[in-house]
Amino acid sequence: MSPDPFATFMESIQALITGGFGMGESLLQPGWRQYQILILIAVALISWALHHLSGNWIQAWVRRRDGWSKWQLRMIVQIKRRLGLIWFAAITSMIYLVMQNITWPSRSYLIGIFATLVSVWVCIAFATRLVRNRPMRRLVTWGLWIYATLYFLNVVDSVSVFLDSLALHVGDFRLSVLTVITALVVIGLLFAVARIFSQTTAATIRKNQDISPSMQVLAVKGIQLTFYGIAFFMGVKAVGIDLTGLAVLSGAIGVGLGFGLQKVVSNLVSGIIILIDKSIKPGDVISLGDTFGWIQTLGARYASVVTRDGKEYLIPNEDLITGQVVNWSHSNDFVRLDIYFGTAYGDDPHVVRKLAIEAAQGVDRVLSFKAPVCHIVGFGDSSVDYILRFWIKDPTGGLTNIRGNVYLALWDTFKEHDISIPFPQREVRMLEADLPAGVEK
Structure with missing residues (x-):
């Protein structure tokens, strides 16, 4: 009979709590454990002070520089926000290396754990900046932070067994909490990689002057859809989720969405038709009803039209297909x-x-x-x-x-040149019989 995963997890938690209480009692007594905690507290205070000092210095240094790109400024902002952790990781790592060569290795055990954990947290914080979507980035960041912490505390196996025991069974289909968390983290990382590849390819396509603007938009959208689709299915397959069990459910959901999202689908298809036939492309000047402006962007669902007064109209693609549109610059700009x-x-x-x-x-x-x-x-x-x-x-x-x-x-x-521009003039004559009483001729 296999052991109960929940019982195994609770035993691990109890052991961890017991070990924590034991460590707390040992810290009350003079010794190397207490010295390590005091060293870590002192390093934390020093890192906090260095965080403010170096942050002000970096801010003043950046203000003296001109011509920095957005990604460089964003990187400086991220470094400035995490200076405290960076200082803590650097100082504790140096102290750990020194103590390894001076004292017994066991006398720097806690310092080594904290140095490693904080260093990994900093690396994860910078690496997850590749995930553009903010909620997804936070999910991936916290997931990796928690996993790294559990890994270095040697409780990953127990937590994994417990999360895997919390599962939903539908026939032969099984979906556990561990699978969902792993899938979200893996898909988030793969999406970040897909975004890098799609942006690089899109930049190359936009630089090609032989491709028309409408075909550039279509190619970029197709590449993004392909990369993100591959990333999603690779992430699902990587964590072992069998999609065949969801075929019937997804089919029923698809039919319902098809009836409920007719307009959305119509706009998507209309957008593809517009990009293929090149009737409207970014930069064209159009008139649609009372709206006159130029196409700024062509999206999957709508076209962004900016007027002379700065208003931005989001016109559904279906209206551009079915309505009467005047394209002032379709074949030429004259x-x-x-x-x-x-x-x-x-x-x-x-x-x-x-x-x-x-x-x-x-x-x-x-x-x-x-x-x-x-x-x-x-x-x-x-x-x-x-x-x-x-x-x-x-x-x-x-x-x-x-x-x-x-x-x-x-x-x-x-x-x-004394050319006159006439305007209508009217001469009013009042007849004698129509004169009011008391009015002279």
Whole structure:
């Protein structure tokens, strides 16, 4: 009959507690154990003081440096936060090495354990910075810290047996607490490695000028999905979880999610279609309803459109497929703008057209090789109506402002050449029979 895992774990805990009480009693008596504890307390106080002193020195030193990248500044911040542990690990390690050569090895046993533990904690804290997701990073960090502590206290086997005994059985499928914890830690580490590979590959793809922006986004998304998918399945397989037992359950969940997430799936498929047919790509200037702006990013579910007033609209990909979208820079960046104006009947239309074209050509952003044109479009009630057409190549710079500049150039030019811009005038005549009482003619 196999021993009860819970009983084995409780026996280990009781032994650990008993050993702790025994060590506490031994510390009350003068001896090397008490001396080691006093040394560790003194080192902790010295490390705390050095933490503040060296932290202020590093902060002042960094402020005198310019041009540092973000990852360098983040690394300095992480080092500054953990200076106390770094000092403690360094000082205790030196003391341990000195005592190993001066005193008996057993007289530096506690110092060696603390030096090793703190050194491992510091290394884990820096290594887990590779995990980008903050909750996952904390989970991996604490998991590795706890495992390292239990390992150096020689209670890993007992704790593992106890956690493995806390399991869920569904037919032939078995899922224990130990398996879940191990899977989360392993998957978190593999995700960190996958993120490094995907970012390196994505940077290489973005530097390739032969690939269009839309295909770059599609390739980057595909690489990220592939790497993260491989990391997940490798992590699950590494801890021995059999996914075949979850096939039926996952199928039922998939059907339910399919009905509940129709819009999400539609946006995902629409995003893939947009990236493949290249109808919209990052940097394009589009109009969708009352929204006018340029595409900043193309996501899996939505497109980010930034307008001239700084507002960022998250437009679902499905709307970009099914709605009427005006892409001002689909095939090229040339955009023709039209403005309307009128002049008095007494002004020569030939002169007005010539002056209007010259005024538009003198405005910045108006293209000269696509010369502006001006035509008469009608004879109004009080003016001769014209249309002025001109081309620009940078719609991202705005449309309203360039129209305003052209109108202002027309105003200055017409004022300089005595061309009048009429406005409707009304003459009111009051007949004698309609005059109110007391009003003279």
